[in-house]
Amino acid sequence: MSQSNPTQTSLQIGPLLRDHGGVVALIVILAFNILFTPNFLQLQTLFVNISQVATIAIVAMGMTLVIATGGIDLSVGAVMALAGALAPLIFQSQFGVDYPALGIAAALVVPLLVAGACGMFNGVMVAVLNVQPIIATLILFISGRGIAQVLTNGNLQTFSNKSFSYLGTGKVLGLPFQGWLALAIAVILFLVISRTIFGRYVLAIGGNERAARLAGGPVTKVKIGVYMICAGLAGLAGLIVVAINSASDAARNGNLMELDAIAAAVVGGALLQGGRAPIFGAILGAVIIQLVKYTLLANGVEDEVALIAKAGIILAAVYVQQTRKE
Amino acid sequence: MTTLLEMNAIRKAFNGVAALSGASIAIERGEVHALIGQNGAGKSTMIKVLTGVYHRDGGTILFNGAESVLTTPREAQATGIATIYQELNLVPLRSVTENVMLGYEPKRLGTFINWREAHRRTREILMRFGIDIDVKMPLGSYSTAIQQLVAIARAVSLDAKLVIMDEPTSSLDASEVKVLFGVVRGLRDAGVSVLYVSHFLDELFEICDRVTTMRDGQTVGCVKLAETTKLELIAGMLGRDPDEIAQAGMTEFGGGAAKQGEVLLTAQDIATGPRLSKFDMTLHRGEIVGLGGLLGAGRTEAARALFGVDALTRGKITLKGAGAPNSPAEAIRAGLGFLTEDRKAEGIIPGMSVRENLTLALLPKLTRNGQIDRARERQLVQKYIDALGIKTADMEQPIRELSGGNQQKVLLARWLANEPDILILDEPTRGVDVGAKREIQMIIRDYVDRGFGVVLISSEFEELVEGADRIVVLNEGRSIGELKNPGITEHKLVQALAHTDEVTA
Known part of the structure; x- marks a missing residue:
């Protein structure tokens, strides 16, 4: 038996490291910042990071659901721009000015409905017409931002609206509102995945779509559902970005967000072939990506270099995933 | 003959659970050696230890006279061990040539693939096995049997000394099995050893020289097939007394005992495409209706039509008086279940x-x-x-x-x-060991006795003949007749299959 012991221990330590690789990475980044980044341990730093990470986390959670079914959604950034462009148009319209309360409500609901419709488009393309997800979502990736820019004539829309800005600048218990929002969404999605029939079907479809269909799973509906949730969350993130900036810039809102979201999901432990939906992992992934960005920025490294660092993180995450396979 | 492979006292545990505890096997050069055992007996683990997929916890492996320290399947291939897996690891969309030559393509100027030479060599390799096909066609356009033979051809072209075949015949029909056996014999004559893993015991007597039986991670015996019987092999796998099994019969079914209840399902003249062109059947409560036929006769297609997977192009299905389901989800709500063939x-x-x-x-x-x-x-x-x-x-x-x-x-x-009122079982005992097979058959009979109906598809005529109350016989996508138990014999079923016109039992 003495021979069998080393293999056994390595087998047990292996998964342990793999499962907590993200946490280890987070601790390393935090330790580095505490030691080297000036003014890191200040409340202001926490605020900045929470308010910035919330949008990545929200989009990454939707992306995690889509990836769990074996799909991918490239259109999230464009949907953010579209939703973000719509909101100021609505509350700054004549209607919004005449009825401020209704205007704000409509500025929240209508963009989310439009985002949901985008998701339905993606879902129908993928689930009904059997288009490859990467191609299906490329359509809105390209055209979504275009529509947003057409709607705003390509202009930056600035505004001053206290109620709407609460979405991006409000505080609850001293912490940014959108942080709480992201957390609430995470808890809800976690329960959806682990407790509901919808969640079980999501994982089953990603695990073996043919088997799921033959066991009576409503594959088409569930797939359309996850794309709608993903797009809806992207729309919400778009609104938050606009609220933070008190301005809507259709050209920049959500730019490259699809990459951040996919990276966060993968770093968080989502398998691109589907079957796993680590919701809190997505948040962890988003935090890591945000912190790396912040660390480099705070230490005077240029934004372009930060992109390379991000690629490094994805590489590491993919490597960890590969070692998972026997 | 000399020994090619000797695996001795192999131990392997997964997370503390022993999969192999002192398993041994010895294979001579130019021998077809069978490895049998129930599922979970450790056959697959043994093979994976041998080919370097798993690392053994203890024991020795001698291959070709040297201590074997393989750590990857690639190394195994290089030393002369080739494995033909149940799930073929080939590239169906690429041509036959590309599949056979993959990784070993003849090159021109060290860079460019010399296609003419590659095609020629592939053709030559395949001809040795009596396979005459267009090597430029995608591999996926050929039957599973041909694909399997291509996999074997590839293995042998890489100078394999030992070819491992894991359930090679499970998706082949009778004539394809014959071709495969011819190839296996050819390998033996060329001095190549074959390790043959199969659940079909009859095959072993036809093709193998010796058989090693495993049970619970250990080797329980190794005998010449000429000196044993099927009953003894089953007894060895189960760890039971041969006489006991002989009395109980080979299967746990007892077809023909059922009393017919109300009609659960009727299919009238249904078709879903070229592979199911005309199918009729009726299922009552409390009976097992078998679908008999050879591979490709349309049995699975019939099951898929009943379960609402494939849309009907013609005909009518009546389910407990109501219409046919349009999707699996609807079929399940209507009281159907479908155990699929491909697990x-x-x-x-x-x-x-x-x-x-x-x-x-x-x-x-x-x-x-x-x-x-x-x-x-x-x-x-x-x-x-x-x-x-x-x-x-x-x-x-x-x-x-x-x-x-x-x-x-x-x-x-x-x-x-x-x-479900109606359970469709497509090869419920395929790839399942003898013990589990009897248990599954008992479960099915039990279920029917409680007043439910079963549609049973099985390539094992024994199971069908003993198990079904009636057998609908299919040939080339058409139901061509029906046999009633008691009174069905394998002989009668084969006769019915041989006639393409209407037969009555």
């Missing part, structure tokens, strides 16, 4: 637990307001694990870690838990 591709969800796999079809009934009643789920799963004797560490174990027979029991439980 891996259409049955299990490998990453999910036994519990999640077992309740997948039952979820709508376990759900209130979209939320799964998890307490009831666990209770139900435990009930079926106990009732069917599913061997699993606990219900949270991923199903991919279970042996084939236990996976099949989980899938069977997936449907039994739903209590």
